[in-house]
Amino acid sequence: MGEQAYSFLPLSVSARPPRLVVVVPHDDDWVRWMALGLMRVSQVWGGSGSVLVPAAAVGHSGVERALAQFGPDHVVAYNPSWDSVDKLSPGLVDRLIAGQQVEDPAAREAATQMLRETAWSHALAGQAEEAAQDLRSRLAVNQHEDHVQLTHLFDARSPSELTALGDVARVPLYGVPRGLVTTPEALSCAMTIGVQEQLGTAEVDISAWQAATVHQAEPEAVAEARVAAGPDALAVRSHEAALCISVQRGIPNRDTLLVFGGKPEDYALAEALRQTHSRVFWVPWSEPSRNEGWLYVRSYTQDRILATSASLTSDEVRDRAGASRGLRIPSVDPDRDVKPEVVASAEVDFSCRQMVVLRDAWEQPRSLPVRVGEEGTLAAALSLPGEVPAGLDPDRHRWQVTLTAKNHPVPPLHALTSSVVIAADQNPWETFVRPADGGITYWSHRFDFVSAGAPLAGRLAAPKLSWPSIGKVLQQAAAGQTMAIRPSAAGKRAAIAERLLGSRTELEQLASSPGWPVLRAFTSKKTGWELPPGSAWNLKSGLVLSWDAIAAYKKTDWNEHARRADLDTWASQGVVRRGLVLGCCHCPIYEFYPLAEITQAYLCRRCGGENSLIQERWKSPLPEPSWYYELHPAVRELVENDGDVPLLATQFLRTQHWARPALVCEEFEVLRSGSPFVEIDFALATLDRVWLGEAKSGDALGGSPKEQKREACKLIEGCIALGAGGLVLATSKPKWSDATVRTLQHEVQGRRVASRATPKIVLLASLGTKPDVTVLDA
Template sequence: MGEQAFSFLPLSVSARPPRLVVVVPHDEDWVRWMALGLTRVSQVWGGSGSVVVPAAAVGHAGVERALAQFGPDHVVAYNPSWASVDRLFPGLVDRLITGQQVEDEAAREAATQMLRDTAWSHAIVAQAEEAAEDLRSRLAVNRREDLVQLTHLFDACSPSDLTELGAVARVPLYGVPRGLVTTTEALSCAMVIGVQEQLGTAEVDASVWQAATVHQAEPEAVAEVRLAAGSDALAVRSHEAALCIPVQRGIPNRDTLLVFGDKPEDYALSEALRQTYSRVFWVPWSEPSRNEGWLYTRSYTQDRILATSASLTLDEVRERSDASWRLRIPSVDPDRDVEPEVVASAEVDFSCRQMVVLRDAWEQPCSLPVLVGEEGSLDAALSLPGEVPAGLDPDRHRWQVTLTAKNHPVPPLHTLTNSAVIAADQNPWETFVRPADGGITYWSHRFDFVSAGASLAGRLAAPRLSWPAIGKVLQHAAAAQNTAIRPSAAGKRAAIAERLLGSRTELEQLASSPGWPVLRAFTSKKADWELPPGSAWKLKSGLVLSWDAVAAYKQKDWDEHARRAELDRWASQGVVRRGLVLGCCHCPIYEFYPLAEITQAYSCRRCGGENSLVQGRWKSPLPEPSWYYELHPAVRELVENDGDVPLLATQFLRTQHWARPALVCEEFEVLRSGTPFVEIDFALATLDQVWLGEAKSGDVLASSPREQKREACKLIEGCVALGAGGLVLATSKPGWSDATVQVLQHEVQGRRVASRVTPRIVLLAGLGTKPHLTVLKA
């Protein structure tokens, strides 16, 4: 095991309520069941940042993709009590008690109360539990093998699991009366405001709910409930009621998203997307409404309007959105009207993530001592002390702590389990730890038994965490898919060069510096300038250059003094070696001898003959020999094989907002059954996902269309094998060839038709001159 260096890691600390995906049981009348589930979630602290989905929607590709992007802490099944179900089916409890023929009034009341407090057992509850377990497994969230803490949401929270909203809120709360939520139109409004178990039986016209949904307002019946609660009352599903705010990471998405369709999966898609998109409107009514016209005014959107559905085909969505568009309210400037774009539910773009955090305890800076492993992983040198955010009570409240490292992101891959982010000697039973939000999140309290009267430090979790290097991230991802990775020959050369220079960043800077053509002159490729006579010797070990060769290189803003200093720096780093070119008096050969090997007497490398350092041994006619420089063999091969292209690519990518910060990995091979099937030139781990990259000096992936298709398939399959959400194709040419782009588009279209996982593909061109990114449109 290599030595570990000690350092300090700057962190951003946030406290927040746990994020839940609550799977609700239902029958044919699924809307009333969803109202019941929303009623319960509206009572839980964190309900504003949680997602409630019907069991039938679990497994839908678009819904599951949105839930994966949402990144829940827990996936739970809602198990209502008999009392709750009795509200849906009045008289259910009385009929059951009557059937037991209990004559004593006191015994009857006791039996009734006991039954009302008991969890309801039914086939649809079992189906919801099974759906939650399946989703839990696919999202790799609170699985049993990961020491799951929470699997069910009941009508009363256990103090050791979740916190009731009423224990945190400081003002009166209001919601849509559950009895009013009987239609999809009512549900579309209720999911924004939240639902409370209040009296409310008055009929509300569908058009009123539609207007409330479009205008993000509340109908008169709900306004009356709010006024009755008090002038300072807040909606139960508002972030403010939970003392929270939503924090968006990255450039905020200013698109408006319209979800058409009245099926359970349409509701679930809208509910999930609300947590990642700032403006989502569920439009469950089938006939276009005049209220929809306001969706297209400039006050509601700044960029695009996207139309999608989980139950309708693209043609049906297009027909429905066109009908809605015709009812728009025209703006003063018609050119500013935004026509909707139709997109499949499984292809909705996620360019920004959202995290609901405690308003007074987010992105607080701190520093943690860590041990830096040889491969780049960071292990906490001590346990994190328990801290209680202002406004919370460790005896009554449960919260999540999220730590984000300034320059060491942890991509939220479902293949990264708790074992990847805890130190080797940390007890995994102490707390629930997992990657989330580009960092690490953990449960505020211990999971195992805590004796009565324990101190606050003893009750709060104090984990020792680990921020894995990108190599470990990729290894975990590969192992989950029964594949493996290993460094390629080019990757090993790049790793050596990184060690010489100190970091990948330094190597990238070298590739983009004026000195790279000088390094290229050491290779078999022709120098970019004319070398003076006698300044370069071609030896069996490679080409060596003298200072005269370097001095002859003319480059603007890189004068002779700067070149001299750079050459000396390379020599001190080991990138080049300074020495002499000497011959042998026993055999006719000249070799390069590094400075460290030169003495008055030296042995010939070829025949072993002894030689004396005299004028006859050096080829130059000068009275004293000139210093020559030999490029490090690994660096020479890196330069000769256009190693600057992937370096320039990662350097440029790290200037993009979505890749700051990023961990970078050099070239590696992906193996199946021990056999390499694709080489990846570089990988980036960002706050949001993993990107893989292919870098070429030309504008094609291969020489023939068949080979191009084969290379494209391998790269995409490599992304799938490692869970990478994006693929970058980089070239130093001004652009990729039309043939290459067509091959990529055809492959992406075919995979989408076959419902196969497809990474997002971006094309990077103009490296070294005018780099630019474009998204592949298919």
Template structure:
């Protein structure tokens, strides 16, 4: 078996705290207190600034699930309170329990009391939170290796072996909202921004103060009132600076500020998740307009709010925000004349592209280079294990962190199907650490998870796995196999693959489709006419059309001078795209055929009858004193050109020119087989750092000749996206726009899938390929 070629993969290295989703118990009308208890516990963990708390009743909400999937957490944890916490939420519980057991007030009774307060409380609400966390963990396919879960619970007592306490990393005084004060939704709305600490305060905070603080978020001066003795350089518990971290994103444009209305658990959960993904989010759980709205609308006119809710209907949401706008305390001109600077959207329509990633500020975007072998399908396997390394500012004995490696020219979408076996090398110990695709690359737990002997060295205690970066074909196969679907190259895909191999890369193939060379290649099609070619320079044979240099030079291509054209023909001939040869006849039968240069010598054998011939004047065409060179097109390239193979090539070339898809992995046409039967054919697949997209490209403007055919094709394309975990579908055409009937069929299919609760991919329309391409999101898609 031939050895695979070795190359060096340039990487970007980042260290970061684990990203957690903490599922809090939900106890009916007391959900705020229980959520505050979970947030108070999370506020003590390093990485709380990039983590979220979700009440267990909100985990299944579609908008919340969508956001948590995009958050792509490292751990899903069920919050397990201690008896001390339960007693604080339900005063007197411990005393009643001791009285029921007739435990006296003796020293032994006090000892039992202290022991009980440290024990986990495992009521039915906690069990429900554990079930919800386990279901979410399975849906996101994270934090587990087969049936072994790395970290599943967050107890009130620290477990530094799993999650590092925030105080172990922080270098300044940390403050938050005193836990005893977080008893209302308004207080929780502010505590969401800064965190909760175990402290007491004498004074009461008014409802107006909470609302002002919640509306202003981290800008609120309330903390100085809650902590009058804190030093000037204090940090809030949930600030990124407290954990020596910074948030980074690939977003190209500034974020829009998002406002969440509603006072239900799912509204809080939605605000929590969106805050970590998009940054600027405000939760307003109260319905009444008031003075605090001055902070909501006192922005520049160019700033437009996105307003949504997980519990309210679109109409209810609109009424509430319009009431706030009409009654706002500060306005510049009359309300009827001023444009309303907000848009009401459904929570599932909020753009979640380019989420934030919280990283250690002194240990990110560090360059690395790793020798890898290139597999036939484009996958990369590391030749060496990664070196164990401790980021500056961290201690391997006291701290635990995540390592993330991204390759600019080999992105990985964070698909649930890309588990440890897909992103680790074949000879890697599967139990060394937890590895998965995340954040556009690969992330893994800093410390070894398998057996570590006492007193192990630094290299012996830290993980140093050998990783693998699957190619786009491998990504599709793994994603589809999880749904019992088979992925095979289509005939068109095989032709494109052969041509790509001849030219050397997908980029070169795309460049050919966009070059003046593609129309020239169309002159080799069997149904073309000479179109002004000089006599004897164009021949239509039984097997193919062949052209001489004179015919190629006569091809009209403004701006493509003969010198450049000559160089291109020579390059294609050296690559095998074109074959140089002679038109020769046979002295034994009437066949006239093209013979490539490699098959020609002074004597040659007829392909039809096998007769031997000599290379003499009466054998070659046209009749001249010396034979004339002709060129024919490689059969695979000929069929690619004949079947409008330039359309999907132009589509992927344009898409890879977009900032979000630079360096994307691209796959040529393939088929999806369900139960062995061909289900749908896709013209291309595109894998970016965030998502997997599938595409259909056509030279015309319709998916079918009649309504039934169009609906059937739209259904198959969207279902194909679902089967391989693709986030979106791109429909590309060479026409200036898609037909109205096709757009109608797409919208009808989207509405139908939404009506029965099926997954609906994002749908984008790419038009004007080869002329003036435009990409737009399908309205309602």
């Protein structure tokens, strides 16, 4: 399609609070610091869908992986005020003011008040800021090129930044009194309820906190806070308090996930997993408890119980999980006892994502005119007008707008910055724009320049956006790794065939149609049926067939009328060319002459001699010449090189729930230092990740174990280089060879032991008959 081709893009629009990752400073008494940070986040609209991370947990591979899946809008450092820190160390402010020896009482009072409202200046705050900056770089969030205005969370409120929960909530709120959160057990309960600065100094038994974690039952002190707030009170960290709900994309994960360990990184892992899994329990205590037995009893309605940790080894997690086996309670299935399965923190499955959205303003249908570029990039011709969701006030509230295109996903890749998802003529400083949730999100209000007294339309952001093609996505990912990609020879052939038929989907349908074996007859491959005499001629330019050859193909579900119509369609598309086989009176050669070149007089292609269209010139001895058909050279090479295998693979994959919708790219080469590094047969971009694929007509990656290992390593490294989270190996054979599977398993296990990134590997077999897909079990 040309640069100025236009189309309408169906969109789903959602309003939601900003998603934050808040890095909290701490010392050895990290629990009380987390309680302080949790109290601040509990005051923010969107705190129920945000994550707190102790500064010491930044850099942990399992935590980082969970945070990447969480996909924050902003990574901020929590910088408490002197007044907040004074709550942890009572008398700190008074001692500091006393050291200044201010004699005048009024001046001393003013200095004290000013200091209490000032952001805390300490090395711990600086360490948290450095950790937040490190995390921003790791997650590719809040980078300078993204033009982000939010980097810190202070105790002082700024109406131009985050919205207070109290400004949105319509009922009284309650939380765990901060002063009670002094142990990991108390924090495990407070992380789900939230924290408020309330009076509450009564001792709470640790077992009560444990019961609250696994039973979801409040300790008496928390129940008192709730009752005091009123009969309609909601927990400050509940989605309902923020007028929000959590929506799930994909097949809901019904597993129960236990996070063992009482270290800061264990808390951070549980915090992040809570935003992507429905049932997560942080179990920081080491002794077995009867409360865990209740948790296991509830699990009989779940698929599995998974146990993990960020600080403990697999054996230690297994020991802690097994400590409760004395409370074994059989599941509904009498042959299966409920037992937890141990999984490494870096291997927790993310089959379903959750997104916290405004309850009455999500998945609203819209349509937007877009310009369609040659590569398939969609650039908005107009911008959606700014809208104020019901229940929000543009003067007091700030929100995120998330747009998801129905058939054009934007995968979550670190390499995709704001410049990739905004139109070329859009002011990049108008607002914060980034890829998110399989689409594009932006900050609700302008922050480039807003004049005083501007009308609503001048205050709300309305950026012109761009949905990148999969080719641009891959190019951006390669450029981020100082690599490059280019179409391979097979990719160019597939692109030509797609152009002839109109789309990749049409080409996939052709590959799976009864007509593909007929196209194979135009190649050097042996046909599966007998061709009538004189219906096929092997010329220097290639094999040509007459209608008699095509009609001789016996296929019960493809009758003569259907194949006649298909042949005419192929001819109109240019997939085949209709013409005559003619000779030359000057030189002994026969050639195929397309219909457009045939006149009563024609020139020989070999010698240029002039010929007249008479009976002696045509190949057939019939009184009149018969039409012959020549397959387009690019299509012929595609068919001859088993180009149907990757086409069948992508066609089947797009029927899977996790690949709907998907963008598909034909074969390409990855270049490293200008030299080809690995060839990729196809790529898919979905809402959740990029998948790279290798398609074979055989059942092995190579002819020897050494070749198998080399190819497996190149494919995996290619995925890592392009940020692809998945690798698909597809074959038309009934299954991949055992040697291939063992090679892949060995490579995956080795990478995991070395803590190296590893894509999810899917094996696809029996293409063209009854496709079967399995996940590689390493």
